[in-house]
Amino acid sequence: xLRLRTLLLLLPLLAPTAMADSRQPTHSYTLDNGLNVxxxxxxxxxxxxxxxxxxxxxxxEPPGQTGLSHALEHMMFKGSEHLEPGQASRLxxxxxxxxxxMTNRDYTAYYQMLSRDQLPVALEMEAERMxxxxxxxxxxxxxxxxxxxxxxxxxxxxxxxxxxxxxxAQAYTASPYAQPVIGWMHDLDRMQIEDLRAWYKxxxxxxxxxxxxxxxxxxxTVKPLVERYFGAVPAGPLPVxxxxxxxxxxxxxxxxxxxxxxxxxxxxxxNVPSLNTVSEPxxxxxxxxxxxxxxxxxxxxxxxxxxxxxxxxxSVGTGYDAFTRGDSLFVFSGIPNEAxxxxxxxLEAAIWKEIDAIKQxxxxxxxxxxxxAQVVAGLVYAQDNIMQQAxxxxxxxxxxxPWQLVDNDIEALQAVTPEQVSEVARRYLVRERLTRSxxxxxxxxxxxx
Amino acid sequence: MSQSKPFSxxxxxxxxxxxxxxxxxxMERAPDSQPASDTxxxxxxxxxxxxxxxTEVFGSPLPALSSLEELDLxxxxxxxxxxxxxxxxxxxxxxxxxxxxxxxxxxxxxxxxAGASRDGELPGLAMFTNAMLNEGTGSLDAGDIAAxxxxxxxxxxxxxxxxxxxxxxxxxxxxxxxxxxxTLFAQILSKPSFPAASLERIREQLLAGLRYARQRPGAQAxxxxxxxxxxxxxxxxxxxxxxxxxxxxxxxxxxxxxQTYYSAxxxxxxxxxxxxxxxxxxxxxxxxxxxxxxxxxxxxxPAEKIAASSQHIDFAxxxxxxxxxxxxxxxxxxDYAALYLGNQILGGSGFGSRLVEEVREKRGLSYSVGxxxxxxxxxxxxxxxxxxxxxxxxxxxxxxxxxxDRFISEGPTDAEVNRAKQQLLGEFxxxxxxxxxxxxxxxxxxFYNLPLNHMQLFLDRVQALxxxxxxxAFARHLPASERVVITVGPPQPPAEPEDNxxxxxxxxxxxxxx
Numbered sequence: 001x002l003r004l005r006t007l008l009l010l011l012p013l014l015a016p017t018a019m020a021d022s023r024q025p026t027h028s029y030t031l032d033n034g035l036n037v038x039x040x041x042x043x044x045x046x047x048x049x050x051x052x053x054x055x056x057x058x059x060x061e062p063p064g065q066t067g068l069s070h071a072l073e074h075m076m077f078k079g080s081e082h083l084e085p086g087q088a089s090r091l092x093x094x095x096x097x098x099x100x101x102m103t104n105r106d107y108t109a110y111y112q113m114l115s116r117d118q119l120p121v122a123l124e125m126e127a128e129r130m131x132x133x134x135x136x137x138x139x140x141x142x143x144x145x146x147x148x149x150x151x152x153x154x155x156x157x158x159x160x161x162x163x164x165x166x167x168x169a170q171a172y173t174a175s176p177y178a179q180p181v182i183g184w185m186h187d188l189d190r191m192q193i194e195d196l197r198a199w200y201k202x203x204x205x206x207x208x209x210x211x212x213x214x215x216x217x218x219x220x221t222v223k224p225l226v227e228r229y230f231g232a233v234p235a236g237p238l239p240v241x242x243x244x245x246x247x248x249x250x251x252x253x254x255x256x257x258x259x260x261x262x263x264x265x266x267x268x269x270x271n272v273p274s275l276n277t278v279s280e281p282x283x284x285x286x287x288x289x290x291x292x293x294x295x296x297x298x299x300x301x302x303x304x305x306x307x308x309x310x311x312x313x314x315s316v317g318t319g320y321d322a323f324t325r326g327d328s329l330f331v332f333s334g335i336p337n338e339a340x341x342x343x344x345x346x347l348e349a350a351i352w353k354e355i356d357a358i359k360q361x362x363x364x365x366x367x368x369x370x371x372x373a374q375v376v377a378g379l380v381y382a383q384d385n386i387m388q389q390a391x392x393x394x395x396x397x398x399x400x401x402p403w404q405l406v407d408n409d410i411e412a413l414q415a416v417t418p419e420q421v422s423e424v425a426r427r428y429l430v431r432e433r434l435t436r437s438x439x440x441x442x443x444x445x446x447x448x449x
Numbered sequence: 450m451s452q453s454k455p456f457s458x459x460x461x462x463x464x465x466x467x468x469x470x471x472x473x474x475x476m477e478r479a480p481d482s483q484p485a486s487d488t489x490x491x492x493x494x495x496x497x498x499x500x501x502x503x504t505e506v507f508g509s510p511l512p513a514l515s516s517l518e519e520l521d522l523x524x525x526x527x528x529x530x531x532x533x534x535x536x537x538x539x540x541x542x543x544x545x546x547x548x549x550x551x552x553x554x555x556x557x558x559x560x561x562x563a564g565a566s567r568d569g570e571l572p573g574l575a576m577f578t579n580a581m582l583n584e585g586t587g588s589l590d591a592g593d594i595a596a597x598x599x600x601x602x603x604x605x606x607x608x609x610x611x612x613x614x615x616x617x618x619x620x621x622x623x624x625x626x627x628x629x630x631x632t633l634f635a636q637i638l639s640k641p642s643f644p645a646a647s648l649e650r651i652r653e654q655l656l657a658g659l660r661y662a663r664q665r666p667g668a669q670a671x672x673x674x675x676x677x678x679x680x681x682x683x684x685x686x687x688x689x690x691x692x693x694x695x696x697x698x699x700x701x702x703x704x705x706x707x708q709t710y711y712s713a714x715x716x717x718x719x720x721x722x723x724x725x726x727x728x729x730x731x732x733x734x735x736x737x738x739x740x741x742x743x744x745x746x747x748x749x750x751p752a753e754k755i756a757a758s759s760q761h762i763d764f765a766x767x768x769x770x771x772x773x774x775x776x777x778x779x780x781x782x783x784d785y786a787a788l789y790l791g792n793q794i795l796g797g798s799g800f801g802s803r804l805v806e807e808v809r810e811k812r813g814l815s816y817s818v819g820x821x822x823x824x825x826x827x828x829x830x831x832x833x834x835x836x837x838x839x840x841x842x843x844x845x846x847x848x849x850x851x852x853x854d855r856f857i858s859e860g861p862t863d864a865e866v867n868r869a870k871q872q873l874l875g876e877f878x879x880x881x882x883x884x885x886x887x888x889x890x891x892x893x894x895x896f897y898n899l900p901l902n903h904m905q906l907f908l909d910r911v912q913a914l915x916x917x918x919x920x921x922a923f924a925r926h927l928p929a930s931e932r933v934v935i936t937v938g939p940p941q942p943p944a945e946p947e948d949n950x951x952x953x954x955x956x957x958x959x960x961x962x963x
Contacts, residue, residue, distance in 0.1 A: 044551050045882040046527035074478055077800075082512045086810055089800035091507055091517070094868045096526070096875020101478040115526035115878050120516035128514075145813035149768070153816055153836050157766040159664055229516075260765055262660040298595035308591055311650055314657045339653040370600045377602025377621050380554050384883045 024383070026393075027219045028403065031227065033235040034207025038393055038403055039222055040214040042386050048215030049386050050122045051111040052130070053394040055241045056203040058105045058181035059325065067183015067191065068199045070103040071147055075196055076110065077101075078139040080125075081132035085139050088125045095121065105177055105244075106325040107398040113387060116216045120225055127229040130209065131236075133200055137193040144191060151182050159259035163267070163439040170253050171269040171329055171435035175244040205236035210397045214390040241400070244326030246271050253435040258442050263314070266334045266344050267437040268351065272428045274321070274328040276400055284322045286416045286424040287330060291320040292371040293363045293421065294354065299370065301354060306334070312342050312350045325399040330428065344438045359425045362418035375413075479799055479817075507868075525874050529881045533891065534726065535901050538737040540713040545891035545901075546720045546729045549884050553622045555722030556888040557634070559736070560896045562746040562826075563614035563710035566683035571698055573690015577655060578706045579609035582616065584647035586636045591647055594633065603630040605637075611684055612749070612826045613896060614711065619885075622723045631732065635739035641707060643700050655695050662689065667836075669762055670770040670937040677760065677933050678776055678830050682752035712743030717895035721888040749827040752776060759934040761941050769842035769938025770834070773849050775931045777831030780824040780897040786910035787922035788822055793869045794861045794919075795853070796820030796833060801868075807852050808835060814845045826897065831927060839939045846934065857927055860920025873911055877904070 026040040061068050079085040092099050097114035099122075112122040155161035165180050172178035183191075211230065213222060250271060275284040295302050295318040306313040316334035332351050336342040382388055393403045511517060534546045568574045583605055584591045598605045598618075603626065606617040616638070620630040662668040672687055679685035690698075709715075718733045754776065778788055789797075796804030796819045808818040815835040823829035833853065837845045861869075880886055894903050 044549075045529040045878060047529075047878050047882040077478065082514060084512075086800060086806075087512060091512070093798055093801045094507055094872055094875075096872045096877070096879065098876075098879060113879055113882075115875055117524075117526055118520065118875070121514070121520060124514050124516040142810075142813035146809055146816050149814070149837060150816035152768045152838065157666060157768050157836075260664060262664040263657055297599040299592055299599050303595075304592050308647075308650065311653075314654055335657065337653060337657075339656065366600075370596065373600050373602040375602075377554075377604075377626075380552055380621060381604070381619060383552055384554070384885055386882060 024389075026403070026407075029223075031206065031231055033231065033233055034205070034238070035230050035233070036210040036397065037223075037226055037230075038210065038212050038397065039217060039219055040212075040389060040393065041217065041219075042214060042383070042389070043216050046116045046216045047113065047386065048116045048119050048213060048217055049111060049113045049390045050119060050126065051109055051212045051390050051394050052126050053107055053109045053210045053212065053398040054203060055107060055208050055398055056199075056239070057103060057107045058179055058183075059176045059244050060203070060239075060242075061176070061179060061183075063179075064187060065191070065195060066179045066187045067147070067181075068195060069108050069203075070182055071144065071188075071191060072196050072199050073101050073103045073108050073110075074143050074147060075135055075140060076129055076133060078143065079134040079136060080129040081134070082128060083125065085134075085136065088129075092122070092125070097122065103181055105181055107395070109394060109398070111387070111390070119213075119217065119222070120229070123225055123229045126211075127233055130204055130206065130230070131233045133204070135193060135197050135200065140193045140196065144188060147182070148185065148188055151185060151188065155180070155182065156185070159261045159439075160265070162259055163257050163261075163265065163437060166255065166257060167267045167269065167435065167437040170255055170437070171271070172244075173247060173250055175246040175326055177244055177246075177324075177326065177329075203239050205238065206230065206233050207235060207238045208241070210394060212390045212394040212397075214386045214393070241325075243277060243400075245277065246327035249432045252431045254438075255436070256438045256440065258440050261439060261441045263335050263338070264344055264441060265439045266332070266336070266347055266351075267435075267439070268332040268348065269435045270330045270429050271433045271435075272320070272328055272330045274324040274326065276323075276325055277327050281412065282416055282420060283424050283427070285412050286420045287320050287428070288322050289363070289368070289371060289413065289416055289421050290358065290425055291318050291330070292374075293358065293367050294318045296371050296374060301358075301367075302351075305354060306347075306350055310350065311337055311340055312347055313337055314339075316347070316351070323396060323399055323401060323405075344440075348436070355425060355429050359422055359429070362422045365418075368418060522871070526878050528878050531881060531887070533901055534729075536730065538713065538718075538734050540737050540742060542713045542716050542718055542733070542737040542740075543895045544718045544720070544729070544733040545895050546726065546733075547887055547891065548723075548725065548729075549721055549887070550723045552884070553723050554884070555618075555620055555622050555627065555720065555724055556884050557618045557620075557736075558719045558888045558892040559616045559638075560717045560719070560892045561614045561616075561711050562612065562715050562748075562896075563706070564610045564612045565686050565688035566611050566749050566826075567706070567710055567746060568683075568686045568688075568690075570694075571690075571702060572686045572694045573655060573688070574694070574698055574702055574706055575614060575710075576609040576688055576690065577651065577695070577698055578703045578711075579607050579614045579616075580651050580655070581643050581647060581703055582607055582637055582641050582707070582711075584651065585642035585644040586640055587642065589636070590644060594637065597633045598630065601626045601630050603633075605634070609688065611688060611829075615892075616711075627724075631735070635736060638711070638736060639739040639741075643703050643707075645700070648700060648703070652695055652698070655690060656692060659689055659692060659695070666764045666766050666768070666770050666937045669764060670772050670834075670935050673760065673762060673935045673937070674772050674774050674830065674832065674933070677758065677935065678755060678774060679752050680755065682827075683749050684752060684825075684827065684829070708741045709743060710746060711740060713737040713740040714742070714744040715746050716740060717892055719888050719892035719895060721884045721891065749825075751779070751827045754931060755933070757930055757932050760936075762935070762937045763940050764937045766938055767838065768836045769839045769936050770836050771842055771846050771849070772933075772935040773833040773846070773853065774830050774933050774935070775927060776828050777822045778824055778926060779826060779828045780899070782824070782828070784922040784926065785824060786907055787914055787918045788926060789824075789907075790866070790869050790873070790911050790914055791856075791861060791919035791923055792820055792822055792831075793872060794865045795856050797822075798869070798872060803852050803856065804833065804849065807848050808845060812844075812848065814841055814848070818849075842936060842938060842941075846936070853927075854929065857920070857923045857929075860916050860923070863916050866914065866916050866919065870912055870914075873908065877908065 028038045057069050095118050097112050099112040101110040169178045278284045302316045306316045314335040314337045318332050320330045336347040392406050397403050536544050565575045583594050603620040608615045618634050676685050720729050796802045804818050808814050815837045818835035820833040822831050
């Protein structure tokens, strides 16, 4: 998701005057039991999105128990006090509602999108499973097999998935972001229902959660509903939410992976701070601009110079997520253009040339204006999709940042100077922070860095 | 998080090779459901809904939830009022329009009968042409075009499918953004220049894309499915092309394809956004004038029926991909509503559907399982797909065949039909929640020649259906004598005598595994 998210995070470069028109009424408050509630109005269609976000994800799992959060997410559909396993899904489906859940390194989230008249059903079911989940062992024994199939499909039979999983395991050393969210297969093999019961008990309390509602609702009618269903959930002891921190300087790491690939690929990851861990926030904003100047569109530097231009890469791009709970990565990825006999070292050298260029010469006014125009427009486009708005708000709050950033961290981005973009490249895109992975097709000649 | 770094679909496809792995950072409980092209299109709200009681819809016993007891199921969910409009340009290009004034933006979608089914002797030609459209026009090269849109905050999109080629633009409607974005857009429609440097680069990327597909068992299975179901038919042509054809395609071929198929007579224009009717008419005419002038392409004819078969493709993976498929229905089939509703019950609506219950929920055999009708211009495929650990593939196939056989012979229950009807009524408002969803549906209405009130007619038909209607429609369209099974995974072990009880159904036995 790194790539998809990046530009979206750049949205708020908009001028403050234009903002006033586009921002939708948003209401934020906390229930007595600690549940954080954010309601955003969008009255274009009689539809609403309801989401509950928990501050628990892969990053919280102890070694040997990877995959717990994701497995618990699956088990959240396997019954609660008044609902049989799978019954809530069948009921919601009968109403025409769409629902799903997602687990990430930093969070676990559940959502329903449905007609506004049906919102109480979603709220009641979600509130019930916040504290009255059944977690039956027979259902777990079946579901863990589904999860293993999911792992096989996403990772084990997908050489890009394997390559990236192992790359992350090298790129992070002190930080638990090294662990795969879906869990190592050997941890899935030894997972027990008791582990999930303990995980549920310690992390699923209202004070560790945020309810986000976006759509055709008004606070005066929704607040009583929220109080009625979620107010009944008892407050519990709050788990400690820790920021995953990385060592300041680790040293250059390099790995070569031989996989069932058809096309070789390259990953270069640099350990960088996120907005949550950075000591000077402008650095994170400058890294966001650096990402956009390099790969924020088909006219950005990497596609212009390396895909077109010299035709060194079949594909090349960058990704940086500033909105994580802990320290982040700035990643370059690419596929060399083998039709022109480009190998991985040549592609890497070309990427370093681009890095060195931006270290020495700040981006032009034209480049930054282009980034800004996309960000300004993107803010308007994002309002076309209530699910996207809810995701953005929920994610910000859950990683420990204010939801208001969805509308206004413009000033912070506008305050970044072109010289500061070069400065973060000089500070962070250095070999002591680098993890390099050469991913090579099996049974082909090895290419040494 | 649907917004992505705006770049061409082709580039995205290739980028997945490097970045696909990143996706598993975020996992969803269930895979995405059906492709958007198969969702029914929009229309006005009906006056009333079915008088279903909670028990009919939800089954019994009903869980003790107060919100369910208080839910008024006899009143259909509230709907967005949609003022859909339709006219033709002077050339006869159909235009579909909805004014949406809430956001200062405009979505334009152009659909052409310019998909891979028009490739003829040069597989990949349609996709190659589509990918070249924004690579040069007049004196502008690919970088100039990209920078031109990006400095306005406009998003250009293009993609190629079996029936259609698609070009889209999303832009702000402030005059200083809209006017230059439209000028550039029209230039692309009018005279793409197919510059030599781009041509070779895109050719290399498409060839790389072919290689990338070889590392994906799902792509292997899909290719085998289409070529098996549609031998000698336009739908059997691989849209990504072949190595030979991609190397053979010339600039003249691309130019000829663009002139023939990206013409005003072969286009549908859909517009949704913050412009008024007069501006929409002027804008649509301007776009149609910019296109090459030419007639509509002949509709794709139905394919010849094919006999049941079974084939296995060896692939070094831990899972086996299983596809059970046959020719299904066209978008204008009289049985469209019955098959659509029946498929919801069989495996098209995720949890609660029979296939998900039997394969995933009861047996834990697969993460992703479902069924789908691709309703296309000519009858497209009906496909059931799943992936499972290889030693379970035979068992999973058996469950699928039994579930399908039983559904065809016995049909759904009345309770299932009532539930599915309620489901479709409830889903409808969701399909109109965004401009992007509406513009896609308007374009599909135009492309498949459906009436403007198509959704209303569809919902009316659905509400009138009985379990018998569905059973008969499935029996008519899905005879077991035409069922094809494709498996991709590790080599299959030779059949053991004691495995007889687990043999796949009759349909899969007609030919030995390849």
